Structure formats: C-alpha cells, structure tokens
Amino acid sequence: MPRLFTGLEIPAEVGLALSMKRGGLNGARWIDPENYHITLRFIGDVDNTTANDVADSLDQLSNSMSFQVRLNHLSTFGGNTPRALYAGADVNESLVRLQAAQERVLQRAGLEPEGRKFVPHVSLARLRGSSAQDVAWFLAQSGRFEPLTFTVGRFVLFSSKDSVGGGPYVVEQSYPLAA
Template structure:
C-alpha cells in the first residue's frame, strides 16, 4: 500500500542554496536536499486501485506553468516546534493548482484535507528542540533573497510509511501546459 503525495519538485540550484541553511540547531534532523519539495496534497496510505484512480485524475490537470518564490524561514509547531521550513509565497497559480488537486482527490474518493495549505519546503524535522533554540536559529539565519524558480510540472511521490522525511520516490510526472498560440 503506497503512501502518496503530490508535490512540486525543487530545482537542484534552489535545493543547493537552501541546503546552506543546514546545521546549528540541536534536535534537528536535516532533510537531504534531494528530498526537498513543496507538498501540494498528502494522500496517505492508499490501495493500488485508489493510486491508479489518483494518477488518472492528476493526469487530467491542465494549468499553465508559473513561478514559485521562496520568501523566508519559519517553523511549524508554535510552542512545540516540529519543523524548520522555507516559506513559499502563496501566489495565485500555486494556490489554484493546489485547490484543483484537492477537488480532484475528493472526487476520487479521498477524505478532505483538514490542514490549511501553507506552501513550504521542509528543511528539518525537530525532535525535542527548544523553542528558544529554534528562535535563535531563525533570528540568525535568513533564506537567500529572491529565490524564484519556474514550475513546469508537478509530481506524484511515495514515501516509506515507517520513516518520515524521505527518501522519496517520484512515481509520476505531470507536465503543466504552455499556453497554446492564439
């Protein structure tokens, strides 16, 4: 039973720039830059028939390519931080693609996603990290300025159920369509 999610791939040069932010935070398990991505929709552990249905519905998505901008660092978890992230700007094309994915996944039979979509790249997962250490880390680091990259596809990825944070496998690639000439 695959554990699936749809995502935007992070180009190698962007992953390399973000990887420079690794280190210096006790309790952090840093993600491998090859596993950096922006999750669009987590599907979870689904059977092979549902996986085929999801693949078919995702292949029907027709959207134009767009740009994504990484706009800063943050953490998830509030008083009990659980991740260090690089925030992506919630630009309209990104939000619309995610909403389209959500609608299609529901139509295919998946339960609605309960968490609000916050576009981000997870840089580290935290275990017993002190909120003070996280605040210190964030105050002394900043994401490289103006990291913008083009998005011309999204992917369906799988993860091992027992291990959070990769390695991830790309199961399918769905190209975004260029505007047809008028």
Template sequence: MTRLFTALEIPSPVAMHLSLLKGGLPGARWIDPENYHVTLRFIGDTDGRTADEVANALDRVYRPPFRLTLSGLDCFASGRSPHSLYARVEPTPGLVELQAEHERILQRLGLPAEGRRYVPHVTIARLRGTSSADAAAWLAAHGDFRVPPFDVDRFVLYSSRASTGGGPYLIEEAYPLAA
C-alpha cells in the same frame, strides 16, 4: 499499500541554497536536498486501485506554468514545541489554484478532505527536543533567507515509506503543466 502525495520539485540550485542552512540548531534532523519539495496534497496510504485512479485523474490537470519564490524561514509547532523548520513559499495564484484543483480531484475520487489549511512550504528539518528559544535564535540568524524565483513547469506524484520521515521519495508519475 503505498503512501502518496503530490508536490512540486525544487530545482538543484535552489536546493543547494537551502542545504547551506544546515547546522547550528540542536535537535534538528536535516532533510537531504534531493528530498526537498513543496507538497500540494498529502494523499496517504492507498491500495493499488486507488493509486491508479489518482494517477489517472491527475493526468487531466491543465494549468499553465508559473513562477515560485521561497522567502523567509519559520517553524511549525505543536503547542509550545517546534517540530519542523521550513522555508516559506509565496502563495502565488498559480500555486494556490493548482493545489485547490488537486484537492477537488481527490475529493471527487472519494478521498477525505485535507483537514488543515494549506501553507505552502519546503521542510528543511524535523525537530525533536529543540527548545523554542533555540529555534527562535536560529531563525533570527537565518530568517531573511531568499532565493531568486524559479519556474514550475510540472508537478509530480510521489510515493514514500510510511516509516521514514523526510524521504526517500520516489516519483511515480510526472505531469507537465500546459505551456
């Protein structure tokens, strides 16, 4: 079984800016910069046949390149406990349309619909035992984070190990966007 997801890569200069945010938050397990990405669609554990079908179906995506902006930081929480720290991604029409196309393609292949609302983001840390107060203080100190927009000219199909949160991720296929 292979765990798959589609995503946008983060350019090295942007990843460097994100990596400079590391530190000062108790309970944070910081993601390595080479594993930063914007998930388009989590697919999950798949057998070889399904993985091949997914890879072939994604090859038919025909979308123009677009620009992406990371602006601000936030946390995902379960109940009252924060569990992930992330950089917000502005949901441009190009991004939203690409993500929706991935969702349609995967459902046509018989995969279940994604149950959560799509929130474009780049996870920068996983949190364990971090208090809401500590997370709020860290966000207050760093929450105005912003980098210049960058061009997106491809998306990728990543694989990951089920037991390893936050990477390492392997690019299985890369799909250029239409120019």
C-alpha cells in the same frame, strides 16, 4: 500499499541554496536536499486500485499553466513546541489554483477532504527536542533570507516509505504544465 502525495520538485540549484541553511540547531534532523519538495496534497496510504485511480484523475490537470514560486522566509511549525523548520513560499494565485484543483479532483476520486490549511513550504528539518528559544536563536543567527525563485513546469505524484519522515521519495508519475 503505497503512501502517496502530490507535490512540486525543487530545482537542484534552489536545493543547494536551501541546504546552506543546515547545521547549528540542536535537535534538528536535516532533510537531504534531493528530498526537498512542496507538498500540494497528502493522500496517504492507499491500495493499488486507489493509487491507479488517483494517478489517472490527476491527468486532467496537466492543462494547467506553468508558474513561478518564490521562497521568501524561514519559519517553523509547532509554536512553543517546534516540530519542523521550513522555507516558506509566497502564496500566489497559480499555486493556490493548482492545489485547489487537485483537492477537487482527488475528492471526486473518493478521497476524504484534506483537513489542514494549505501552507506552501519546503521542509528543511524535523525538530525533536528543539526549544522555541533554540529555534529563535537559530533564525536570528541565520541572517537575511535571500528569496529563491523558480519556474514550475510540472507537478508530480510522489510515493514514500513508511518512515519517520524526510524521504526517500520516489516520483511515481509526472504531470507537465502548459508553458
């Protein structure tokens, strides 16, 4: 039974720049740069028939236009109990439109609606035992975040193994966007 999600790949040069933020945070389990991505829609564990339906349904979105994504800050999820460090992306109309279109298509394919608000980001580390104070210190010491911009020419259907998180992820199918 595959565990699936859709997302945007991070170009190698952007991944390299993000990987320079690694280190110096107690309790951080750093994600390998080759597993960096922006999740558009978590699908979850599905049977093979549903996986094939999902892959076929996403085909109708390949006429979407390519666009740019700009990563512009570091932040965390979890508030006083931080659980993930991430690089946040600007919310732009093209990105939101692609994510919303995927949500509609996947619901028509029989999936339950996504319960979480879409927050475009690249997870850099999973945090366990990191205090809010540790994270605040890390963010203060990391210096100014130089924005990183890249062009999105496709989105992909990823699969992952049932694990603690952070990969490895496999591209099951790609969907090119119009130039």
